[in-house]
Amino acid sequence: MLLGGGFGRRGAVHDWVRQVVEIAKQVPGTPVKLLWSREEDMLHGRYHPVTQCKLRAGLDAQGNVTALHMRISGQSIVAGVFPQNIRNGLDPVVFQGLNPPGPEASIGYSFPNLLIDHAMRNPPVPPGFWRGVNLNQNAIYLESFIDEIAFATKQDPLALRRKLMAGHPKHLGVLNAVAERAGWGRPAPDVDGRKVYRGLAQTMGFGSYVAACAEVSVSDDGELKIHRIVAATDPGHAVNPQQIEAQVEGSFAYGLSAALFGECTLKDGRIEQENFSTYPVVQMQHMPKVETIVMPTGGFWGGVGEPTIAVAAPAVLNAIFAATGKRIRELPLKNHSLKRA
Secondary structure: OOOOOOOOOOOOOOHHHHHHHHHHHHOOOOOOOOOOOHHHHHHOOOEOOOEEEEEEEEEOOOOOEEEEEEEEEEOOHHHHHOHHHOEOOEOHHHHOOOEOOOOOOEOOOOOOOEEEEEEEOOOOOOEOOOOOOOHHHHHHHHHHHHHHHHHHOOOOHHHHHHHHOOOOHHHHHHHHHHHHHHOOOOOOOOEOOEOOEEEEEEEEEOOEEEEEEEEEEEOOOOOEEEEEEEEEEEOOOOOOHHHHHHHHHHHHHHHHHHHHOOOOOEEOOEEOOOOOOOOOOOOOOOOOEEEEEEOOOOOOOOOOOOOOHHHHHHHHHHHHHHHHOOOOOOOOHHHOOOOOO
16 A cells, blocks of 8 residues: 555555566466565665754843744655655755645744754665654654743743744644643642643644643653643544544554654664564553544644644653653653653
């Protein structure tokens, strides 16, 4: 399968076609069925691009944001899959979620001065289209940094966002919805004697506006527990709200798997992870309760299968900072200690 659940050799990658044709040529007139093991598939796959981002903000004496500079450095999926679509050395898909106001993947904040650029650096590892594509890391970068600005200027993270989002009513609509449902501004109730903290994130991609509020606790020995996530989606029109809820819930299984565990490492030119024994994903014990708010405002048709993944990690990261005072700036979380000093 090219797309839609056809995991593995999906999208623009057709190496398996060449392989099975070569086999079939050796046995003329004989039907050939080619199956790859999971180990073969993972070792010879295409991987989510590796990127990093440097952010700087300008502030006036009152703590207002006067300028923002984002420099994304790293891999381009388009350069690896559709190199003919690179124009003047630029990959426009890199800026997903950071585009000017418009119908697709637009930024939800207004800054008097804004510069977003990309220093393309392509390692030899072949990139591919992981669910959510570049919206995932861009939401982490921007939403984590907005929280850092709020902390540096002694502002409430929701209040700062509302100020910067005054000209983006649909972005603001989903953010306000999750804040209200989660009870932002009031202490979260303890769970099993553990104090619970909240974090926010929002973005827009694949034609839809999404936001999330995560509730987490961190024990004294650094054990993270994600208790609850409230998520809002404005897809314009909602044909089947139950299906939207299912997609949103599944998005957090994907997004939290990547945030908590997702890592492929390279040694001697070879991927080290071969199966789920070395590439773990979220299990039932890790999965929080997900409350979905479907709030179609009409007038457009947005997607629901991919955008919500992007707010999973930043909402949790911001909640972890509220709980511990630690800023995690590199994923996955399994490589970090959350133990209090």
